[in-house]
Amino acid sequence: MKIIVARSVGFCSGVSRAVTGLLRVLENRGTTYCLGEIIHNPQVVNELKTRGMIVVTRVGDVPEGGRFIIRSHGLPLDIISEAKERSLQIFDFTCPKVKKIHTLVSRLIDDGYFCYIAGNPHHPEVQAILSLTGSNGIVVEQEADAVIKPHGGRGALVVQTTFNPHRFREIAGKLILLSKETLVCNTLCEETLKRQKETAELAEKTDLVVVVGGKKSSNTKTLYQIALEHTEAAHVETPDGLDASLFVGRKRVGVVSGASTPRKTVQEVKERIESIAKSLSRV
């Protein structure tokens, strides 16, 4: 069995920046609070907890003046205001690519545009972007939900960095047809797009793709869907999720990873597949 690992695996630049930054704060200053999990990877989150990160579900649970990080997805304006009111020491690790969307959306709103955000309404990145639109923005998750909102100005569309590009294209197409003028801003993350392209290419030439990443990770789930469009696929968080029966009769197996999966976990998955391959060859 040949095992081919994609070129782009391990943390993306935004996740790497947030995790490295948090580790520095934990090491130099001690206990630090995070609203929700810093990344969608339970193994990394548990490791950071052992080093002093405390995950809270409300800003109100952070003691006055405590250290508080903004994760790579960013945070809605009202939560940042609440953190400031509680005099928290804020360490902002919002990914620069997400920050760019914040700047763009603020400018569009100032210029009188109504903002459509293609994305998952429950995703924290989308909620943070929506908070910048006041009452002049909505989230559109699928083509069927794309309707033009009555608004004096023009419409503009942005997209969640890790959203499915095909769905973004469908939503953009519908809004363009429904309106006289819609400004379409492609704010998809190039690093995510590169992983998606590599996944499709790998899936074309293998008979199974193993996608390594958190079960709640949006970008990992998209990679899994893309792999499934071309071949068989399995989504695992760690090597323990691999079942030997999955590899019976396989000749070429691809391995890809989500943006919040450490390179070390990908290597462990590869080694487990190699060991399964060896034991199958002896049968």
Ligand code: SF4
């Ligand atoms: S996937 Fe892209 S936008 Fe999201 S954190 Fe990583 S680099 Fe930033």
